[in-house]
Amino acid sequence: MTTAPALLCFRDDLRLGDNPALTAAIDAGGPVLAVYVLDEESDGVRPLGAAARWWLHQSLSSLRAQLAAIGIPLLLRRGRADSVIAGLAAESGAMSVFWNRRYGLAERTVDAALKSELRAAGVTAQSFAASLLFEPWTVSTGSGAPYSVFTPYWRRLIALPEPRLPLPTPAGPGAADAAAAAGFAATLAGDELDAWELQPSRPDWAGGLRASWQPGEASALRLLREFLADALPRYEAERDVPAEQATSRLSPALRWGEISPHTVWHETVRVRNAAAAASGGSSPLASAATAFLRQLAWREFAAHVSFHAPDLGRVNWRREFDGFEWPPLDSAALGAWQRGRTGVPLVDAGMRELWTTGTMHNRVRMVVASYLCKNLLIDWRHGEEWFWQTLVDADAASNAFNWQWVAGSGADAAPYFRVFNPLLQQQKFDPHGEYVRRHLPEWGTPDYPEPLVDLAESRRAALAAYERLRRR
Numbered sequence: 001m002t003t004a005p006a007l008l009c010f011r012d013d014l015r016l017g018d019n020p021a022l023t024a025a026i027d028a029g030g031p032v033l034a035v036y037v038l039d040e041e042s043d044g045v046r047p048l049g050a051a052a053r054w055w056l057h058q059s060l061s062s063l064r065a066q067l068a069a070i071g072i073p074l075l076l077r078r079g080r081a082d083s084v085i086a087g088l089a090a091e092s093g094a095m096s097v098f099w100n101r102r103y104g105l106a107e108r109t110v111d112a113a114l115k116s117e118l119r120a121a122g123v124t125a126q127s128f129a130a131s132l133l134f135e136p137w138t139v140s141t142g143s144g145a146p147y148s149v150f151t152p153y154w155r156r157l158i159a160l161p162e163p164r165l166p167l168p169t170p171a172g173p174g175a176a177d178a179a180a181a182a183g184f185a186a187t188l189a190g191d192e193l194d195a196w197e198l199q200p201s202r203p204d205w206a207g208g209l210r211a212s213w214q215p216g217e218a219s220a221l222r223l224l225r226e227f228l229a230d231a232l233p234r235y236e237a238e239r240d241v242p243a244e245q246a247t248s249r250l251s252p253a254l255r256w257g258e259i260s261p262h263t264v265w266h267e268t269v270r271v272r273n274a275a276a277a278a279s280g281g282s283s284p285l286a287s288a289a290t291a292f293l294r295q296l297a298w299r300e301f302a303a304h305v306s307f308h309a310p311d312l313g314r315v316n317w318r319r320e321f322d323g324f325e326w327p328p329l330d331s332a333a334l335g336a337w338q339r340g341r342t343g344v345p346l347v348d349a350g351m352r353e354l355w356t357t358g359t360m361h362n363r364v365r366m367v368v369a370s371y372l373c374k375n376l377l378i379d380w381r382h383g384e385e386w387f388w389q390t391l392v393d394a395d396a397a398s399n400a401f402n403w404q405w406v407a408g409s410g411a412d413a414a415p416y417f418r419v420f421n422p423l424l425q426q427q428k429f430d431p432h433g434e435y436v437r438r439h440l441p442e443w444g445t446p447d448y449p450e451p452l453v454d455l456a457e458s459r460r461a462a463l464a465a466y467e468r469l470r471r472r
């Protein structure tokens, strides 16, 4: 008699290494069927942006090949994840379902409903921690409250026991179970990846993404190792310089779970400890490694804040900002910002980098966000939505958290009155114009537009609006 298959649900964990749900499904013994559900229907689940859809296509195609090599077929289905997965468990006769946890409210609601549905049908459901080093509810202040300031949060993280070690990549089920899984998969309907039309075709605007990225687990691991070997020594000095390749570029791989934060953490700690041991204590490389781990902790902090304020993408974290007087939306100004035609070189270069490559250097993200909210006086939610559509690393928690951080309405945010001056930022971080020229070839030619607004005047108007808010 054939053993019932285990069903393994992939979501934001598109990898084989350090994947607790995958390891548990294989360890259960028997055939394993994997499924990815494209869920654009469940209440509150935000449909993916265009650049993220492109990434997902590449990543799923890479994952499918990796899974096939270890004897696990990957089925693709679309619809409401709870009913699709419960339905698939019934169709396939699976008696156990495995997944790694998600932390957005809508996603948690879907997973809770699925768990009850499965249990009611007598199917066991097991979920695991895989996408964060510290699940949001496991870290709290002395009084049991969530953290709202990064520095004490970070101090707490490093005082906690180290995150668990990454799990090895499993060898996969045995040959007989792999054959049985293929037999099950052949009887079950699944979508073709191309039929989801995640990649743009008419027009195909993804050339810049293809030239900039290679999604998938193998490439994520390569990026990490190259970063640790080559760029880490320069990280502290150059991480704010957009023309340099001094950061890891791992954010999309972390967003899609092609690499786990545990892997990133422990490989970095290994480099840090080796550097410290070699120098008999502290060393510049050990200090750079700590600076990088601290950056990784911002991702954890964004998830922590967002878990405790699940509407962070729509609602001001500081509710007093609800009274801020945003002028009526100037669509032409928003369009100029989106297309990189504001006449402010660093802002325009950043927006072009984003449009072409699906990413933007962190320093420049802060500058373009500040310019939108504080010089153009456009509500941060419009910027957050544009980033959601155009970033390959678009992440509900990190994006909303950082937009609110820049706007001044967020947790541990930059104060509203601290307005980045994009010209001074360029002088400081791109003094020779290398980054600007790379992304903005028409800079300095008659084709380049005059500034859309006067920086000093628009700054004053923003500060006056903020002053009115304070006096209310």
Ligand SMILES: Cc1cc2nc3c(=O)[nH]c(=O)nc-3n(C[C@H](O)[C@H](O)[C@H](O)COP(=O)(O)OP(=O)(O)OC[C@H]3O[C@@H](n4cnc5c(N)ncnc54)[C@H](O)[C@@H]3O)c2cc1C
Residues within 6 Å of the ligand: 239, 247, 248, 249, 250, 251, 252, 254, 255, 292, 295, 296, 297, 298, 299, 300, 302, 360, 361, 362, 363, 365, 366, 369, 387, 391, 393, 394, 395, 396, 398, 399, 400, 402, 403, 406
């Ligand atoms: C307005 C704005 C919007 C942003 N939106 C996103 C987003 O949607 N998704 C996203 O992953 N990051 C977002 N960031 C954070 C940051 O810009 C990117 O994580 C970073 O540029 C990624 O480059 P890297 O991987 O080379 O970073 P590295 O410097 O190599 O850092 C390592 C990792 O730490 C994490 N990290 C670093 N800085 C931050 C930060 N400020 N907040 C959260 N995590 C951080 C990322 O996972 C990153 O991959 C945003 C920042 C701003 C200012």
